[in-house]
Amino acid sequence: MQPGPLLLVMLLLPFAGSLVAGFLPTNARNTAATLAGSIGVVGSLMLVWLYLDVADEEPVRFALDWLPTLGLDFTLRLDGLSWLFATLISGIGALVALYARYYMSPEDPVPRFFSFLLAFQGSMLGVVISGNLVQLVFFWELTSLFSFLLIGYWHHSAPAREGARMALIITASGGLCLFVGVMLIGRIVGSYDVDEVLNSGNLIRNSDLYMPALALILLGAFTKSAQFPFHFWLPHAMSAPTPVSSYLHSATMVKAGIFLMIRLWPVMAGTDEWFYVVVPVGLTTLLLGAFAAIFQQDLKGLLAYSTISHLGLITLLLGLGSPLAAVAAIFHTLNHAIFKASLFMAAGIIDHETGTRDMRRLSGLARYMPFTATLAMVAAASMAGVPLLNGFISKEMFFAEAVANHTGSLLDDSLPYWATLAGVFSVTYSMRFILGVFFGPPPIDLPRRPHEPERWMRFPIELLVLLCLTIGIVPGFTVGPLLATAIRSVIGTGLPAYSLALWHGFTLPLLMSFIALIGGIVLYYALRRYLMSGIEGPPLIRELKGQRIFDKVLVTISWQWARAAEAVLGTRRLQPQMRLVLALAVIAAVVPLVGHVVGTGMLPGAPMEPAFVVVWAIGIACAIGAAYQAKYHRFAALVLVGGAGLVTCVTFIWLSAPDLALTQLLVEIVTTVLLLLGLRWLPKRIEDVYGTRPPLSVLVRRYIDFTIACGLGAVMAFLSYSLMTRPHASAVSRFFVENAYSEGGGTNIVNVILVDFRGFDTMGEIVVLCLAALTVFGLLRRFRPAPESIESPEQQRIQDAFDDAEPTRAPGDTLTDYLMIPRLIMNWLFPVIGVAAVYLFMRGHDLPGGGFAAGITLSIAFVVQYMANGTRWVEDHLRVLPLRWMGLGLLTAVATGLGSWFFGYPFLTSYFQYAVLPVVGKIPVASALLFDLGVFALVVGATVLILIALAHQSLRSSRSSQSSEAERWR
C-alpha cells in the first residue's frame, strides 16, 4: 500500500473501532479490549512499516481537497517527530488496552470506556499527523472532548464530574486561544499548511503579529500541558480510571502542548519574547510541581504533580531555544512517557489489589507483590534520574543545558541551581513513593488483602520497564536512530553534536546528579516525620490553589453575572417585550431614511372615488372602534373587526383581486365563528381595577404605547404611499404573466403560481396549516376550562328554566322553536354550499377560486350544520373524520409531487392537458389540479378539525355541569 493512504487508514482505524465498540453489548469486556488492543498493535505495525519512508528526508504526505479556495485541505503529514509521537500513542495505546482489560470492573460499561479510549487515540493521532494547522486544532479540541468523557467515565462520582468539567473548560478554552493563534499564523504566512509554515520562520518572527500569535499559541500549549498557572486541572483529572491517567494524563494528551511547542519551535523559538515567557513558566512549573509532589498523600496525586513537574522541565528546555536543549526536550518527552505510564499502571495495580491509594494507609507491600514492587522501583528510579535508566540520560542532558550559557541573564545564570533543586525534589518524591508504599511494616486494615495482580495486567509494566533499562544502558543502539530522525525533522540539517551515552566522564552535570541524589535522600529523611503526620497538601504553598480561583471565576461568570444580566435585561412579562420589539420595528424603519431626502413618489395615481373614501372611512371607524372596545365589549369588538375585514374584501375587489376577496371573505366567516366559539370560555369582563382614574404610571405606559402605535401606523402609511406612487417594474410578475398559460396551462395566474410555479411553497404552507390544526386538536383534548366558565351560559339557563317550568315542554325546546325556520334552511344549504365548493375548485385553474377557497367553503357547509342543529345532533348524524381528510390531502399533494419523479422531472413538476367531457365541456386536466385537490382536502380537514374541536367543548362542559347538578340534587 502507498504510504499516503496508509496514513489515512491509520488515522481512521481508531475512530472506526470506537464506533464498533460503542455498539457492543455492555458486558463485552473482552471483545472491546481485544478490539482496542489490536487497533493499537496494527497502528504500531503500520508505523514500523512507514519508518523507512519517514527516515528519508521528505515527510510522508497525504492530501485531499476540502476547501481549496480558503486554503483548507485535509492533509496528513508524517515526519520524524510525528512518527515518534504516533508510535508512543499507538504503542502505549495497545498496552493500556491490555491493562484496562484487567483493571476495569465487569460491573462498569466497559465497551463505552474502550469506545472513548479509541476515539481519543484517533484524535491524538490526528493532532500529531495533521499537515494543516486548522485541522490540528480540530483534533486538538477533540482530544479535550474525549479527555472530558474519559475523566467523567464514572459519572456517578462528583469528583469525577467536577474534574472532567474543569479539564474541559481549561483545555478547551486554551484550544480556542490556540485556534485564534493559528489564524494569526495563517494570516502571516498566507497558508495553514505545516510545511509552508515551517519554511516561513523569519517571516513569522519579524511580523507585527508575532507577539499576539505567540501568546495565544502558548496559552493553548500551556493549558493542555498543565503548565503553571493552569496546572491544577491535572491533579483533579486523577478521578479518571487509572488507564486513562496512564495514557492521557502522563503519556499522550498532556504531551500535545509539548508537541505543539516542538512543532513550532523552529519558527517561533529563539527570540527574547519566547525565552522570557517559556523559561519562567517552565521553571515555575518544574519546581512547584516537584515540591507539591513530595507532600501528596494520594498515590496518583504524587504522580500527577510529578508529571506537572516533568512537563515543566520539558517546557523549560524548549524555552532555552538552543538546538541541544530541543534534543533533550524530545528525548525526555519519550522517556517520561515510558516511565510515567508504567508508574501509573503500578499505582493502578496497588489501588486495584488493596482498595486504596492513600499513602498513609499503604506500607510494606513489597512482601505481598514483589514483582510489581520491583518494577515500580525501577520505574521510580528512572523518574528520580538514577544512572543505568533512561531518566538519568535525559536528565543529565537537562543539567548540561542548564549549565550552558544562553542569554547571559540572571535567570539563565541561576538555572543550574534551580535545576539541581528540582533534581533534589524529584529524588525525594520518588523515594517517598517507593519507601512509603513498598517498605516498612505490613499494612493494617486495608479494604482488600493485597496480592500480585494477574499475569497479563503486569505485562505492560514489564515491557515499559524493560524499555527504561535498555534505553538507559545502551541508548545509542536503541533509540538513537529514531531520535535522530525526529530531531532532524525539527532542527533540519544543521544537527548539533550530541552524544547519547551513559558515561561522559566526570563532568559538572554528573556532579549535579550526584548532589541531587544525596540531597534528595537527606531531604526525604528530614521530612519523614512531617510526612508521617499525614497532613494534606504541601506547606508554604498550600494557600496557592488554582482551582479556588477557577471556581470563583466560574461562579462569577456563569451564576452571578448571568443573574445580574437577567435582573437588568430580562423580564417575564410580555408587554415590555412587545413594546421593545415594536419600538425597534419603528426605529428600524426610520433609521435607513435618516440623512436622505425622502419624498413620496411622482406618479399622479388613480383618481379618488368618493365611494372608496366612504368605504375606508367605515373601515377606519371599525378598526378604531375595535381597538377601543376589545377590553370590555368583546362581542362588539368582534363585530367591528368583521367590519374591517369586509372593508378589506371590498378593497380587494375594487383593486382587481377577486381571488383575494373571495378567500378573505370565506376566511372572515370561519374566523368569526371560531372567535364566537372561543368567547364563551373567556371570563366575564372585570371592572376597571383602577376605579375611575388610573394611576399616573398606567397613563404614562398607555401614552408610550399610543406613541408606538401611531409611529408604526405612520411609518406603514408613509411607506405604502411612497411606494404606490413610484413606477412599478417587476420582472418577476412579467415572467408569471407571460408563462402562466403556456407553461402552467391556466388563465388564473394567481392559482397557477400557487399550485404550479411555487407549488413547493404551497406544500410548505399546507403543512403549516396541518400542524396548526393538529396542535389545536391536541391542546383541546386536554382542555380544562376555568371553573367559573363551566356552568351553562346565562341565556341557556333562562331558557332551560322556562322549559322546566312548563309541564308540556322538554329542556331545549325553546332553542329548537326559536331556530325552527333557519335550521331547515341551513340543513338544505348543505348540498348547495357543497356544490359551490366543487364549482370553485373546478374553475380554480382558470377563474377565481381554487383549492383554498373551495376547502374553506366546504368547511363552512359543515360548520353551518353545527350552528343549526347543535353539536350533539351533528356528531350523531355525520361522521366528518377531519383527520382523514387532512391525511389524504397531504398524501395526495406529496404523491402528485413525487409522481413527476417517475417521468424524470424534479419534484412537483406539473403536466397539463385539456380534455373535453360531454355536457360539462372543455376542462383543464393538469397534474396541478391533483395537487390542488390535495390542498382542498387538507384545508377542509384542518378547518373543520379546528372548528369542531372547539365546538365539541360545549358538550364536555354541559356534561360536567349536569353531573355537578346531579350531585347537588343528591
Place this chain on the structure above:
Amino acid sequence: MEMMLAIGIGVFAASGVWLLLRPRTYQVIIGLALLSYAVNMFIFSMGRIKMDAPPVLTPGTAADPAVLADPVPQALVLTAIVIGFAMTALFLVVLLAARGRTGTDHVDGREAE
C-alpha cells in the same frame, strides 16, 4: 385612491399595534387580526393599485403585464390569509388553555401586581 388606502393601512396597523400592547389576551388576538389586515393590504399595495384590470388571462391574446393586475403580491397575500387563519386559531386555543390553567386572561398568565 392611493392616499386613502395608505391612511387606511396606517390606521389598521396603529389600532392593531395598540391592541398588541394591551394586557388582555382577547385584545391581543383582535390586534393580531387588525395587524394582519394592514400587512396584507400593505403587501398587496406593492403591486400598485389598478382598477378594472383583468385578473385572469384571455387565451389567444398576448399577455401584457402592464394591463393585468400584478399576480405576485396576490399570490403572497392569498397564502398569508390562510396562514393568518391558522395562526388565529392556534392563538385562540392557546389563550383558552392558558386561561383554563391560570385562571386569568392576562397575557402573563397572572394579574399585574
